Amino acid sequence: MERIVLNDGWQMHKYGDTENYACNVPCSVYHTLMTHGVIEDPYYRDNADAALAVSDDDYCFTTTFGRPDPIPQGGKVMLCFDGIDTISEITLNGTVIGSTDNMHRRWRFDVTALLGEENTLSVHITSPTRYIAEKQAVSPLWGVNSTVAGFPHIRKAHYMFGWDWGPQLPDMGIWRDVYLESYAEGRIESVYYRQNHAENAVSLTAEICLEEPSCGLCTCVLSDPDGAEIARSEQICAENGRAFWTVSIENPKLWWARGYGEQPLYTMRIDSVSSDGCVLDSKTDRIGLRTITVRQEPDAWGESFCVNLNGRDIFCMGANLIPLDQLLPRCTAEKETQLLDACADANFNMVRIWGGGYYPSDHFYDDCDEKGLLVWQDFMFACAVYRLTDEFWKTTEAELRDNLLRLRNHPSLAMWCGNNEIETAIECWGETPRDEATRADYIEQFEKRMPALVAELDPQHFYWRSSPSAYGGIHETWSNHAGDMHYWEVWHSFKPFTAFRELYYRFCSEYGFESVPSLKTLLTVCDPEKGDLNLMSPVMEAHQKCDQGNEKLMYYLAQMMRYPESFESLIYSTQLMQAEYIRSSVAHMRRARGRCMGSLYWQVNDTNPVISWSSVDFYGRWKAMHHFAKRFHAPVLLSVDERDAAHPVINVSNETLEAVSGTIFWRLCDKYSQTVAEGSMPVKCDALQAVDCPALDLSAQIRSERDRGQYYIHCELHTDKGIVTADNTLFVVPKRFDFVHPEICMEMTETPEVISITLSADAYVKAVCLDCRTLDVDFSDNWFDLEGGRPVTVTIPKTDGLTAEKLREELIVTGT
Numbered sequence: 075m076e077r078i079v080l081n082d083g084w085q086m087h088k089y090g091d092t093e094n095y096a097c098n099v100p101c102s103v104y105h106t107l108m109t110h111g112v113i114e115d116p117y118y119r120d121n122a123d124a125a126l127a128v129s130d131d132d133y134c135f136t137t138t139f140g141r142p143d144p145i146p147q148g149g150k151v152m153l154c155f156d157g158i159d160t161i162s163e164i165t166l167n168g169t170v171i172g173s174t175d176n177m178h179r180r181w182r183f184d185v186t187a188l189l190g191e192e193n194t195l196s197v198h199i200t201s202p203t204r205y206i207a208e209k210q211a212v213s214p215l216w217g218v219n220s221t222v223a224g225f226p227h228i229r230k231a232h233y234m235f236g237w238d239w240g241p242q243l244p245d246m247g248i249w250r251d252v253y254l255e256s257y258a259e260g261r262i263e264s265v266y267y268r269q270n271h272a273e274n275a276v277s278l279t280a281e282i283c284l285e286e287p288s289c290g291l292c293t294c295v296l297s298d299p300d301g302a303e304i305a306r307s308e309q310i311c312a313e314n315g316r317a318f319w320t321v322s323i324e325n326p327k328l329w330w331a332r333g334y335g336e337q338p339l340y341t342m343r344i345d346s347v348s349s350d351g352c353v354l355d356s357k358t359d360r361i362g363l364r365t366i367t368v369r370q371e372p373d374a375w376g377e378s379f380c381v382n383l384n385g386r387d388i389f390c391m392g393a394n395l396i397p398l399d400q401l402l403p404r405c406t407a408e409k410e411t412q413l414l415d416a417c418a419d420a421n422f423n424m425v426r427i428w429g430g431g432y433y434p435s436d437h438f439y440d441d442c443d444e445k446g447l448l449v450w451q452d453f454m455f456a457c458a459v460y461r462l463t464d465e466f467w468k469t470t471e472a473e474l475r476d477n478l479l480r481l482r483n484h485p486s487l488a489m490w491c492g493n494n495e496i497e498t499a500i501e502c503w504g505e506t507p508r509d510e511a512t513r514a515d516y517i518e519q520f521e522k523r524m525p526a527l528v529a530e531l532d533p534q535h536f537y538w539r540s541s542p543s544a545y546g547g548i549h550e551t552w553s554n555h556a557g558d559m560h561y562w563e564v565w566h567s568f569k570p571f572t573a574f575r576e577l578y579y580r581f582c583s584e585y586g587f588e589s590v591p592s593l594k595t596l597l598t599v600c601d602p603e604k605g606d607l608n609l610m611s612p613v614m615e616a617h618q619k620c621d622q623g624n625e626k627l628m629y630y631l632a633q634m635m636r637y638p639e640s641f642e643s644l645i646y647s648t649q650l651m652q653a654e655y656i657r658s659s660v661a662h663m664r665r666a667r668g669r670c671m672g673s674l675y676w677q678v679n680d681t682n683p684v685i686s687w688s689s690v691d692f693y694g695r696w697k698a699m700h701h702f703a704k705r706f707h708a709p710v711l712l713s714v715d716e717r718d719a720a721h722p723v724i725n726v727s728n729e730t731l732e733a734v735s736g737t738i739f740w741r742l743c744d745k746y747s748q749t750v751a752e753g754s755m756p757v758k759c760d761a762l763q764a765v766d767c768p769a770l771d772l773s774a775q776i777r778s779e780r781d782r783g784q785y786y787i788h789c790e791l792h793t794d795k796g797i798v799t800a801d802n803t804l805f806v807v808p809k810r811f812d813f814v815h816p817e818i819c820m821e822m823t824e825t826p827e828v829i830s831i832t833l834s835a836d837a838y839v840k841a842v843c844l845d846c847r848t849l850d851v852d853f854s855d856n857w858f859d860l861e862g863g864r865p866v867t868v869t870i871p872k873t874d875g876l877t878a879e880k881l882r883e884e885l886i887v888t889g890t
């Protein structure tokens with residue numbers, strides 16, 4: 075098979091306009107207009123408001139190409155689009171070859187008869203805002219607020235119509251590869267790998283599906299993770315287009331999620347061959363040998379909801395991931411890797427791909443396979459209701475088939491999920507329709523047709539009808555006894571942080587708290603001269619998409635922190651609050667391991683520079699929470715349940731496959747870090763367990779409410795590997811602790827490769843944040859506590875010509 079990529083050399087123009095703008099696929103209207111200086115950056119100040127009108131027009135993308143040579147005897151040429159956004163008509167040399175209505179699927183058109191020496195290909199795209207407005211006028215559909223009304227009418231990533239963290243920029247374009255395939259026979263349409271695990275052996279079956287049902291020969295070669303060939307098939311004959319090859323792998327190297335083991339990847343190369351041995355088409359897949367499911371069984375608390383990987387119940391920890399940018403051409407492989415590296419660095423073992431975005435690229439999944447990041451994959455339906463008409467189901471089914479076939483073989487794929495929050499919206503949300511027709515369509519789509527499709531195309535993966543859900547049937551979606559939970563009472567309903575810890579969730583797949591991103595990030599969208607750097611300025615409010623978002627920040631600040639004296643300290647304080655809330659919540663759930671088996675906070679990343687729930691901002695800068703995540707997701711975690719301050723309980727949770735034993739050393743310290751009580755105790759925690767140590771008795775020291783603000787408790791776990799985990803816990807919210815605010819002393823030394831900074835203070839400082847005014851440098855640790863008389867050394871690699879002198883000029887040190 076010949077493949078000719080047609081991504082380069084496109085032109086875009088608006089209907090009614092003569093101006094043409096050059097672009098390459100992936101291309102979009104906003105991106106092209108921005109690149110050519112026709113519109114300003116929609117993220118800057120309040121530009122997004124005016125930019126919305128851009129999508130009321132229709133646009134055309136055009137390219138030319140020569141005849142693919144030679145077309146095989148009796149063969150055909152297919153024109154393939156991996157992603158068109160969204161409503162389009164496609165013409166080749168003036169003839170309409172097809173139309174598209176769904177950005178989430180691939181399209182193939184037979185163009186053999188239309189090809190000439192020179193060819194002109196055009197994709198005519200209809201305005202998505204006009205399209206949905208017309209449909210909405212005839213038959214209104216409910217969708218969550220902050221969006222352009224009517225978005226459920228189009229199979230286009232919902233967040234492009236705005237969300238509570240993103241502007242309304244319903245772009246359009248060609249967002250994935252365009253290419254020609256020319257061939258006569260033997261195209262490999264799909265392959266599915268079935269694994270059968272037994273004691274020390276895995277039997278692996280490749281089910282190969284060829285496009286031409288009548289004939290075909292295939293050969294398969296399997297290599298081990300080091301690249302050595304371990305098995306090779308004879309020529310296999312396909313019957314009715316299907317060929318099967320089963321191979322037994324002795325002493326298999328199992329694929330594990332991060333933290334539990336390695337990610338060995340076997341390679342299968344499949345060739346489809348002609349009767350005279352010529353290779354017609356080939357496909358190479360990487361295979362991780364593992365079993366994965368979600369175990370739902372009755373237990374003491376109701377029904378479990380727990381991911382079982384290779385027979386072991388694991389505690390999933392990580393966050394929800396949203397698209398990388400509002401403008402799709404900027405969602406690049408490099409950005410995917412940067413974000414997934416940040417997830418891996420913060421000890422995630424799972425990410426959830428939330429249903430209001432798009433299905434990730436193959437590259438994204440390859441990266442997850444390598445990094446051992448499990449993927450909870452939503453189908454792209456969120457916070458809306460749909461009408462299950464024949465037309466809607468036709469396009470939806472094609473979309474689901476495409477993505478099931480494309481993603482089902484990735485070892486990182488943990489599960490499929492029907493939608494985000496639709497079951498719970500129909501059951502509980504105030505504004506959502508809950509008439510019989512809506513309920514019936516919902517059940518038919520998400521509880522009947524979707525699971526049937528998953529069972530047909532990917533029976534090895536678990537299907538979950540909605541997130542959150544408990545029993546299905548639009549029933550008790552808020553239950554803590556079964557299924558997964560989105561907990562939003564803290565934040566959206568103004569409940570105090572501590573409310574989270576009164577409940578025990580089976581799997582908390584969303585909960586979150588906002589913070590303001592770093593000053594460097596805000597300066598890319600604000601004009602300080604115009605007074606933008608003020609939480610209540612119109613420009614800052616334009617970068618806060620959540621209803622009453624800034625009010626909520628101020629409300630919680632008043633409960634938790636002292637009044638921030640500057641804008642910088644407001645940023646610092648919101649980040650610390652966010653980090654503390656998520657830290658205490660994760661620690662709570664990890665202590666309840668067994669009953670609770672998963673924590674995915676909302677959300678890891680941003681699509682634009684905005685005030686949001688993210689732990690990594692739009693530019694990849696880590697907020698306090700992400701540094702905290704690295705610690706609270708540590709495979710072995712010490713945490714303290716301090717609610718009864720006179721009798722705190724230290725807990726060890728062990729998310730590894732090996733038992734941990736050692737000694738816990740603890741000390742109760744005053745604000746100067748002077749020890750007022752201390753002790754030690756042996757501890758043993760089996761693999762995949764959490765254990766509470768006997769409660770400490772601090773009743774002699776902590777006798778009153780006031781005492782709670784005078785002391786903190788420090789504890790460390792020592793094993794034969796050294797100190798594996800340590801923690802400082804306050805008994806009060808930060809504003810009630812009697813901080814001394816000592817001066818932080820710094821000493822800087824350097825070698826040719828690194829700069830070291832040693833920080834010290836003579837009293838306790840919580841959450842020391844190191845930052846640079848303009849540079850982004852890679853501190854070996856950040857947002858850490860500094861205890862009085864216990865210096866901390868941080869190193870910085872000398873990349874990009876960084877010198878100690880430059881760093882000294884730039885460095886900003888903040889702490890509580």
Ligand code: BMA
Binds near residue numbers: 430495560676
């Ligand atoms: C959840 C998500 C998103 C939303 C977030 C914050 O409900 O599913 O829809 O952005 O909360 O409100």
